Amino acid sequence: MNTKVTDVEAPAPSQVRKVRQHVNQNEGLIFEHSLPGKRGMELPPLDVPAVDPVKELGAAFTRGSVEGFPEVSEIEVIRHFTRLSTWNYAIDLGMYPLGSCTMKYNPRVNEYVARLDGLATEHPEQPVELSQGCLRILYDLKQCLLEITGMDAATLQPAAGAQGELAGLLMIRAYHESRGDARRTVLIPDSAHGTNPASVVIAGYEVKNIKSNDRGQIDTDHLREFCTPDVAALMLTNPSTLGVFEERIAEISDILHERGALLYMDGANMNALAGVTRPGDFGVDVMHLNLHKTFSTPHGGGGPGAGPVMVKKILEPFLPAPVVMRKDNGTYALDHNRPQSVGRVRAFVGNFGVLLRALAYTLAYGPGIRQVTEDAVLNANYIRKNLEGLFDLPYDLPSMHEVVFSDAKQKAHGVNTMDIAKRLIDYGFHPYTTAFPLIVPGAMMIEPTESESREELDMFIDAMKSIAAEAESNPELVKTAPHSTRVGRLDEVAAARKPILRWKP
Amino acid sequence: MYPANYRYTKDHEWIQLDGSIGTIGITDYAQQELGDVVFVEVPKPGATVKPGQSFGTVESVKAVSEIFSPVSGEVTETNPLLADAPETINKDPHKSAWLIKVKLADPKEVSALMDATAYEAYVAEKAKEH
């Protein structure tokens, strides 16, 4: 146990609703519990004659046992991973204010339906006639996503947002090439998420960075100048990573389209838009969605996700094949006959289990999905109102579903955004997003989502107020946080200099 | 602080000339900006370098910096210390943490670079910007 807990000025006990204890189990690695002869799982007996592997495969193709593989019992596996789980924070425990991650409630019915016999059990290569249920789920989801985004066609293949970005860029490329007008660059604002420029490069384009103006938005004069004939597209996040809607979106879209370029929207911040406005209406030609953000599919410690890509009609011919379709006779099928398709971005039809969960989420809300967006924006603005003044607000513009402060005021006492974030852990909250977007030095990016009750928001606000006070009166306490976790700040320098990336006996 | 007989670039590299062999490294300012160095990548002997072109990287935990060559030439040696002790760059950036030695194609290129006084002034300006 990290015993450096000092005189923490916590809220009065009557106000503390949440207690978080890290169980000090000193749990080792599973390999450290392993001993020969222990087993966690038995197989039913073999009902056919046993063969001799060496005779069947040849000695050259046969291995002995897997060196170092664990040998433990079922209860040890249950205890080991249960203990490990208690060292994690989770949405089920409380708010994650991470910006642009949209850490909303992961509905449990979604887990239940994903595991149904007849859904979890289906093989992607099985006959289409025997997969009508799966295909209908995909089709129904697609129709819902098209309605929400105001677009014309979609692919559900990409496994995550980054892969969706790549698929979208490949379609943009195919579009220009089909018109004999191959272009070379993609414009990306300096506030963009790192996957954007990385995806551009993998699509075979060059990145051209475009600076945001003093309102953290696209400077349209700049855009006119930058949008030369070799520009294929602008990749925009809207609302931006500052949580602010691009007020000149119509002008931006016109500038691009006049010059034959396309508008790509990174849909990571869709939680500010669903049910209130539609990207297809404000000039977007192609966009991806992050189902593990806006559509409640679980983050699971880093994935899986899904990154469907929605397009306007002009890009439909280029969608990755196969495309889920409904035939005139009402049956569902996979259309492989797509001669202009950019190809596959992954094997099989997509992360079906994730797509299924997103549909369950959408069905739960129906048209009421607008309330989600309204509550998300309400919550972010409530936090903003209550912390303005205490923390520096670098861009005084209307916030949508997230608000970005900076550590400028606390820096005066030697306390930076990372320190504040680590101290937040002692109050039982996961840190907000530190040091992003890059255009805000010392950024503190906070997105509560609609899943937070007023109670939880008030506790978060109280915690942040308390830390602001500590930054002035006791900066050391903040700079050496967290104090209440199983391990303190870990030595990342040593981890990078001499990487130890696996257990060895 | 900054050795008088060295020359400096705007990207915070230094070069020390010995006849037609130049020894190149990054400055104290650069290592401070980077933080704890965890890894260094430089080209092999025999590679050519050109002014303004990146020839390698210096990494900390949270950032990567390209290193730009101040001169044209051919790499003759790389510092064997840095593979196992990249932190030398933080401890002794101007001497034992040299990165590469280069046989200069045109020794006159060096005179176009800042001297120690000019570089110190440049760094002082940069510090004010923060």
Place this chain on the structure above:
Amino acid sequence: MRYLPKSPSERTEMLADIGVKSIDELFVSIPEKFRLTKPLNLPGPLSESEIIRYFQDRAAENTRGYTSFLGAGVYQHLRSVVPDALIQRGEFLTSYTPYQAEYAQGTLTAIFEFQTLMCQLTGQEVANASMYDGSTALTEAILMTERVTGRHSVLIARSVHPEYRQVAHTYAKNLGLEVEEIGFTESGQLDRSKLTKEKLSKVAAVVVQSPNFFGVLEDIPALAESAHAHGALLVTATTEAVSLGIVKPPAEADIVAMEGQAFGIPPSYGGPYVGVIATRDKFVRQMPGRLAGQTTDSEGRRGFVLTLATREQHIRREKATSNICTNEALYALAATIHLCLIGKEGIREQAHQNLSKARFAQAELLKIPGVKLAFSGATFNEFTLEFPRSVKLLNAALLKEKIIGPYTLGVHYPELTKRGVVCVTETIPRAEIERFAATVRTTLEQPI
């Protein structure tokens, strides 16, 4: 609405606190012409039981009561209920990527264990925290060889999964990377006579799958030697990970790409699965994706962090080794739990059962007049048969008996319409294997 923890009075109070009269005032930054004035046309809202009913209805429209002999990259294997019970714990299911290490030691420890298990299975020195799936893991492995060797073409066996090859082509063509396909011999293995010195000296890598799409094992040590002799790397793909319980691991390969679905992850109509990349220590800085590394805190306690992050997109941006951000962490965890349960003995026993059942099925089927073994190479739990009529016709008849038959090679190998790949895992009872063979026999006895 049950997922929204607000009472109407709270909304009113909060709006007042913010200083606006209605929620619409918080959306004024959206130009009016773009603000929707009507609700979206969406199905719902549905209560929990209605949602369950919808999905149960869909489940009934799929393959209830069929026995399947399909493999082709996705495998029906035994799964304990334990991984599901554990991954549904909120602390695993609903936690974020472990960037804040102090609050995510559970996830990070499990990733470190996953990385270790993958190394042990593949015989490689380092493995990452997962890729999306086997197909993208293979493509990323190919891109890695380009970075490592500086060469801009690869040779890939036609016997690599067709969809994996399609993915590689999609990525490669925009990066100026040439992908040349190499055919197979009667053994079903890569035709090594086509690996000329001229070709090998130009390529970044030779890429094979083992067991390959026909079920045949490739000669990894020999291929590695040929490649290395001319400065090329060897990349291997494995789609049936259970094979590593009994088949010699591809330790001589430079990079191994694997699909981990066979380790207790349901087929789920194509995903989510878990991709694996494993390689030598010397290539670690060229690896894509996340890596968990061991370290200590200031008091010397062991802990784990994401490390070598400068390879990744959030730092390196356009110079990153990959654009990957989200991976398959939850399923890497599920696979880890599964492998800990099944353990050293179990993984060998499971592989042995697969081998035995496949040999039994093969023997039964080869007794049928006209049915031949298509390739002579050693196989694991998938094998290719040649039938006296097209596999498509055969399968249509099998479906009537609620049997999903062999994978029709003719779909992706137009010259092989009479060949089909049969997969037999430990989950198929002997009686079903016998029924399958009997049905094939009767079908072939009928005229077309």
